[in-house]
Amino acid sequence: MSKSEARPVPPIVELARRDPAAAAGQLRIVTAREPLNAGAHRMLGRLLRQLGQDEEAARAEMAAIRATAHDPEMVAIAGSLMANDLPETEARLRQRLSRQPTDVAAIRMMAELAGRLARYRDSENLLRRAIELAPAFTAARANLAIVLYKQNRFAEAGEVLEQVLAQDPANVGSRNLLAATLGRIGDYDEALAIYGELVQTFPEHAKLWMSYSHLLKTVGRTEESIAAYRRALAVEPHLGEVWWSLANLKTVEFSDADIAAMEAALGQDIANEDAFHLHFALGKAWGDRKSPGDSFRHYAAGNDLRSRELAYDPDTTTRQVDRMIEVFTPEFVATRAGTGDPAPDPVFILGLPRAGSTLLEQILASHSAVEGTMELPDIPAIAMREAKAAAGGDARDWPGAVAAMPPERFAELGAEFLERTRVQRKTGKPFYIDKLPNNWSYVGLIHLILPNAKIIDARRHPLDCCFSNFRQHFAKGQAFTYSLDHIGRYYADYVRAMDHYDRVLPGRIHRVIHERVLDDPESEVRAMLAYLGLPFEEACMEFHRNTRAVRTASSEQVRRPINRDGAGQWEPFDQWLGPLRAALGDLVEAYADRPA
Incomplete structure (x- = not known):
């Protein structure tokens, strides 16, 4: 057993049953002497919750989470998750949680695993358990908001994000997600205000400009939307989704310089996502110029990249219609x-x-x-x-x-x-x-x-x-x-x-x-x-x-x-x-x- 997961000795456990205050006092001494003893921090947090000392309990719970990050076993599990070895990660997390069912960091990691497998309900339940055990665990709460958003439960996601931002007002990722969430439930003015603040704070963040542009387009502020898309391209000229977003306005006609920039971007070592967006944008550009051969060539290339990525099976739709008729x-x-x-x-x-x-x-x-x-x-x-x-x-x-x-x-x-x-x-x-x-x-x-x-x-x-x-x-x-x-x-x-x-x-x-x-x-x-x-x-x-x-x-x-x-x-x-x-x-x- 690693030092960071050394468990409190049985006498402490027994004392905790009889006299929680006294046990908490002893655990304070243990954690001061052994700051990486995650088990002691966790137990101290539970006892302090029982005693109504919530602020100190929150500090102990977060100390347990930080200590767990130094545990060699957790470092190895995190490595397998980063390598996307999901079966190995799941097996090792299950073993760990069978021994330490209140390890909040492991619970959150299991939730991330479930999210990668699109098991969003499982991920949600795990994150709620992590928050129950450690209410100040803002990162888990932020993860919960993402999982709710992915389930199209936008109002609930917004409520959780408000809680995250109450604890961590400067959390840029959560502010960005809140703006997206507000846009999904039709609160456009508030969403635009958040995006407006974010792009001023992070003017070199191309994807923030892109998200801001999408919402400006939605509310009919077309010229501002185009200008914001152009700002994004000034930061990242190869960002295919922005070029496609301009094309998707249907009212923008690309210049010779635009076409040259897109073709040049395709010649670079770019991600497939950028490539197929660029192909779709160039399909539109050449179509506007009455060059159907060039246009179709790009549409075909973009569709081929996307089709291979999605692997749609048309027989599934046919079978579903058959079943409905039956x-x-x-x-x-x-x-x-x-x-x-x-x-x-x-x-x-x-x-x-x-x-x-x-x-x-x-x-x-x-x-x-x-x-x-x-x-x-x-x-x-x-x-x-x-x-x-x-x-x-x-x-x-x-x-x-x-x-x-x-x-x-x-x-x-x-x-x-x-x-x-x-x-x-x-x-x-x-x-x-x-x-x-x-x-x-x-x-x-x-x-x-x-x-x-x-x-x-x-x-x-x-x-x-x-x-x-x-x-x-x-x-x-x-x-x-x-x-x-x-x-x-x-x-x-x-x-x-x-x-x-x-x-x-x-x-x-x-x-x-x-x-x-x-x-x-x-x-x-x-x-x-x-x-x-x-x-x-x-x-x-x-x-x-x-x-x-x-x-x-x-x-x-x-x-x-x-x-x-x-x-x-x-x-x-x-x-x-x-x-x-x-x-x-x-x-x-x-x-x-x-x-x-």
Whole structure:
């Protein structure tokens, strides 16, 4: 046993039971003589908590954590974690915690391990245990905020970050995460204030400038956003995400110098992440210059890098749609009618990314009765959690989990969704929008848990929609978009799923065809509002004047009147779209022949 983990002798343990104050006195002597005796510090901290001497207890608990850092065993475990040898790290941590279950440093390290394995609930529970044992352990509290953020529990993450910053106001990482968290729950003014302070304090921190720019773009301060992106590039010219962020504004045209700088960056030894961002940005740059060959070359290179990194399997989506069709029969739906939460508040706009959903949200959010929020992660999170908790434990088999649910569970899940999303509602408007495109996968669940919610399917020409996705790099998710074959298959599965719901739930889903919105916007807007049971308001036709924050790639496009700039953008690239056409099959012709 190492010196730093020498355990208090049994007489001290016995004395602690009989006379905690006396035992604490002896432990003070021990820890003064042996400052690296983590076990003695821990026991002293526990006794002082019992005696109500919380400040001294906190000092003892933190001394135990510092002493543990010198333990050769912990140094070796930390080394295996740094080397990303996760099985070895886990085995050694389990052995250590079986001997020393209150070793807070080891508990925190186990939480980090769980986080790397995306076992965020396990990580959360471990961090809460560490904080319970050592309430002043600010680093563990900061880790807890990160884990909550990764679970999309932004309001809770914000509360924990406030506690961290109360203990450590100068913690830059936590201030940065708090700004990101506030942005995720729509508290943009406070988030911008924090970022503004951070970039002034750390003007050479390129990624801070980038985060600040993202939020400026979201709230419509476009010129300031561009200037902040340029500041980031002045610090790190090879930072691919910043170049792509400028391209993603859709309104920036790159100069010859910009293109030369991006091409030069690609010639350096840079990370894959910088490389694929640069390729996407150069795809946009050459596309603007009417050079489809150069443009497609860069898009193909960026998508290839990203596709190999994400390793998306299109068969998983196909199987999930098959499973949904198998479970959601007319009889299954009929026997569960009306069992969910009756609230009519949510409006789901779903479909594929780049199908015009942001435009529809902006139009509806210009109505006096409808609030726009953002792409909310809560439906997939609920579905995957319930699937994991079901007997099979397969996170993709949410239909199987739904099939096994008792009727009362649907109302509980509907109420949970309403509660989880309450933080996004900043006005008193009766309706609010969840614009997550991927919710099309979960229409059956949405229908059962929120039977009075409205569902709008935003659909766009398959070649326009799919190729627009191929040209788009997404910050996270949407792994299906990085291959022409994959995106075509995904679109086909989406259509197949929606066709099934049209048969099983006739009239339940209102479909909006993007090209019809471009051709006759007022008729389409009136039809949407009629579906929602709302009167027509002229403000919906003036949606581009709405100053609300918009978080998606279409943020700048929906701040302009309706136009056809995005229509037919696939056409100059048609010679390279064979894999996409093959995956779509007859859907292109079927879309052209759709009823007027």
